[in-house]
Amino acid sequence: xxxxxxxxxxxxxxxxxxxxxxxxxxxxxxxxxxxxxxxxxxxxxxxxxxxxxxxxxxxxxxxxxxxxxxxxxxxxxxxxxxxxxxxxxxxxxxxxxxxxxxxxxxxxxxxxxxxxxxxxxxxxxxxxxxxxxxxxxxxxxxxxxxxxxxxxxxxxxxxxxxxxxxxxxxxxxxxxxxxxxxxxxxxxxxxxxxxxxxxxxxxxxxxxxxxxxxxxxxxxxxxxxxxxxxxxxxxxxx
Ligand code: SF4
Ligand code: SF4
Numbered sequence: 001x002x003x004x005x006x007x008x009x010x011x012x013x014x015x016x017x018x019x020x021x022x023x024x025x026x027x028x029x030x031x032x033x034x035x036x037x038x039x040x041x042x043x044x045x046x047x048x049x050x051x052x053x054x055x056x057x058x059x060x061x062x063x064x065x066x067x068x069x070x071x072x073x074x075x076x077x078x079x080x081x082x083x084x085x086x087x088x089x090x091x092x093x094x095x096x097x098x099x100x101x102x103x104x105x106x107x108x109x110x111x112x113x114x115x116x117x118x119x120x121x122x123x124x125x126x127x128x129x130x131x132x133x134x135x136x137x138x139x140x141x142x143x144x145x146x147x148x149x150x151x152x153x154x155x156x157x158x159x160x161x162x163x164x165x166x167x168x169x170x171x172x173x174x175x176x177x178x179x180x181x182x183x184x185x186x187x188x189x190x191x192x193x194x195x196x197x198x199x200x201x202x203x204x205x206x207x208x209x210x211x212x213x214x215x216x217x218x219x220x221x222x223x224x225x226x227x228x229x230x231x232x233x234x235x236x237x238x
Contacts, residue, residue, distance in 0.1 A: 006072035021063035021074055022050055030076055033085055033114055035092075035203055036151040037064045040224030042160055047151055049088055049114070052076045060084065086118040094125040095174060096132065097146035103205040106215040110203035111149060128174070135180075137187030140210060141199050145177050147206035154178060154198035154207060161227060166192045178206075197223075 005014045008024065015024045020043075025032045035047040043064050051060035055073035063076070075081075092098070092111060100106050132145035155167040155178065166189050170179045181189045199207040200219050208217050230236050 004068045004070045004072075006068050006070065006074060008074050009076055015068045017067065019068055021052055021061070021066050021068060024068060025063060025076060031117075032063055032076055033117060034064065035110060035114070035149055036153065038153050038157075038201055038221065038224065040161070040228040041153060041156045041201070044152055044156070047088070047149070049085055051081065051084060053078060053081065082118065085114075086120055089114050089118050089120055090123045090125055092149050093120070093123050094127050095130075096148065097129060098204070102214055103147065104208045104212050104214055104217045105205040105219070108215075108218045109205060130174075132177070135186050136210070137185035138189075138192070138194070139187065140194060141186070141196065142208055142210055143178070143180075143186060144206055144208070147204045148178060149204055149206070150176055150178070151203060152178075153201040153203065157197045157201045157224070161224065162193060162195050162197050164191045164193055164195075167198060 002017050003014050004017055005012060007013075008028065009030065013024060013028060022032055022034070022037060032052070033049040035049055036044055037047075037050060045062045045065040048062060050063040052063045052066075053075040054061050054066075060081070089111070093115065098111065100109065100112050103109065106112070130146070134142060134144045134146070136142040150169065152169065155169065158167045159165040166180050168179055169176055170183060171177055180186045181191055186192065196209070199209060201221055201224065202219070205217065226237075
């Protein structure tokens, strides 16, 4: 594997040719916002929060999908990026019903944290307030579509890690929704093993355990890196 040297926020850094800009930023402790990316899952570049500026490129680039190149000059923080990221977070809040004060993950939500990180003190877009369904048919878990940001972590962990492929997405744009088993109620799913991986990786309160009252669902995502190390390197270590 060859090594690439490039400039990251004014500093020269080296990285493997297979690494993405986001990989290197994580190694270098350079903060990059993200919602769809999660270590241990395949990339889909859906949330567009991890965009960076690359000198000579007319468009912003998703750092999770862009491999490092020799001589690249990358900027991860600028007024333009801050404004862009804040707009995305505001649009996510306006699109569905994110009422943090009565949410099961209040205080532990990645979307809520992003709101703080981008300095969102109000939302400039009209709230859509859609009346979306809650599926509480599963004996242990529930899905509240009103909290879903369509990151598809649930789809990927269930397919790539658990191997059940219970989740999918139906519809397009603002009408898109996650579904289980060809849009049957989750509780009737024949593919779901009730492992709970989808619930743990969900960044918001869209997927939660039924026993949790508001503000009490702390999610555990460390298991993914543990499983990945175990499977790829045969090392059962945390
Ligand atoms: S509980 Fe496990 S098997 Fe069932 S939908 Fe979630 S990840 Fe898939
Ligand atoms: S249910 Fe959660 S993990 Fe699945 S797409 Fe929605 S926000 Fe993402």
